[in-house]
Amino acid sequence: xxxLIAGTNRKSSKSSVMAHCLSAIYDGMGVENKVLxxxxxxxxxxxxxxxxxxxxxxxxxxQDILNSSGLVVVTxxxxxxxxxxxxxxxxxxxxxxxxxxRPVCYVGISSxxxxxxxxxxxxxxxxxxxxxxxxxxxxxxxxxxxxLDDEKGILDEDLATxxxxxxxxxxxxxxxxxxx
Numbered sequence: 001x002x003x004l005i006a007g008t009n010r011k012s013s014k015s016s017v018m019a020h021c022l023s024a025i026y027d028g029m030g031v032e033n034k035v036l037x038x039x040x041x042x043x044x045x046x047x048x049x050x051x052x053x054x055x056x057x058x059x060x061x062x063q064d065i066l067n068s069s070g071l072v073v074v075t076x077x078x079x080x081x082x083x084x085x086x087x088x089x090x091x092x093x094x095x096x097x098x099x100x101x102r103p104v105c106y107v108g109i110s111s112x113x114x115x116x117x118x119x120x121x122x123x124x125x126x127x128x129x130x131x132x133x134x135x136x137x138x139x140x141x142x143x144x145x146x147x148l149d150d151e152k153g154i155l156d157e158d159l160a161t162x163x164x165x166x167x168x169x170x171x172x173x174x175x176x177x178x179x180x
Contacts, residue, residue, distance in 0.1 A: 002026055002033040002174070003068035007075040007119075009038040009085035014109055014144050019074045021153045022107065025167045031180075034068075036061050038085045046085075050092060058092055065093055069180040070103040070170060071132075075119045077110035082119040090126060099130035103177055105170045106138045107163070109148070115140025135173050139166050 004026075006019040019035045026033040044055050054062070065071070075082050093099075104127045108116025117140055124134050139162050141147055147156045154160045174180035 001068050002031055002070050002072060002171075002180075003064055004033060004035045004072045004074065005086070005089075006035060006037050006039070007073055007086040008078070008083040009041060010076075010083075011039050012150070013039070013076065014148055015074045015076050017148055017150055017153070018107060018109055018141070018144075019072075021148070022072060022074065022163060022167065024153070025164055026171075029167060029171065031167075031171055034064060036064055038083075038089055041085070041089070045092070046088065054092060058089075061089070062093055062098070065098050068102065070105065070135075070174040071099075072105045072107065072170070073123055074107045074109065075116055075123060077108065077112065077114070077116040077119050080118045081122050087126075096131065099127055099132040101131060101133065101177075101179075103133045103135055103170070103174045103179055105135040105166065105173075107141070107166070108138065109141045109144040111144060113142045115142035115144075133173075133177060135170050137166050137169050139163055 004019045006016040008015045042055050106120045108120040110116040147159050
């Protein structure tokens with residue numbers, strides 16, 4: 001099972017649209033997958049008490065992570081880094097089992113010109129610290145509004161090809177690690 005994380009809790013986000021487009025790519029490859037939408041986390045997730053008393057939805061998402069063969073993180077760029085909701089979600093997951101030896105793949109999206117390069121690099125540091133296997137073939141999507149439509153999905157053939165290539169390579173990476 002490949003678990004795709006829409007890396008923001010913003011409602012109707014481009015991260016969500018991209019995660020669902022990626023899900024369709026994995027479906028087309030016959031690879032079981034699931035999208036985790038951080039906008040489904042309840043408000044109490046953002047309470048200091050959530051570290052001790054995790055909300056039910058956090059526990060459900062935690063189980064999805066623990067059951068995954070690989071993670072695909074779709075991250076927007078918020079002030080030069082990942083969203084606070086994504087960082088908090090990562091921080092709430094159990095150590096070390098959540099990411100230890102787990103393959104992780106990245107798609108960065110932004111309105112700006114760098115396609116979320118900085119948040120992807122930050123995430124690679126976080127996941128590397130947690131002993132995950134960072135998949136090196138990253139996809140960056142600058143000016144995401146020009147390439148992704150809420151209803152039509154991916155509008156650019158080159159981008160679609162790059163994402164399909166990344167997905168095929170990531171599945172092979174997971175299989176080579178004995179995870180899928």
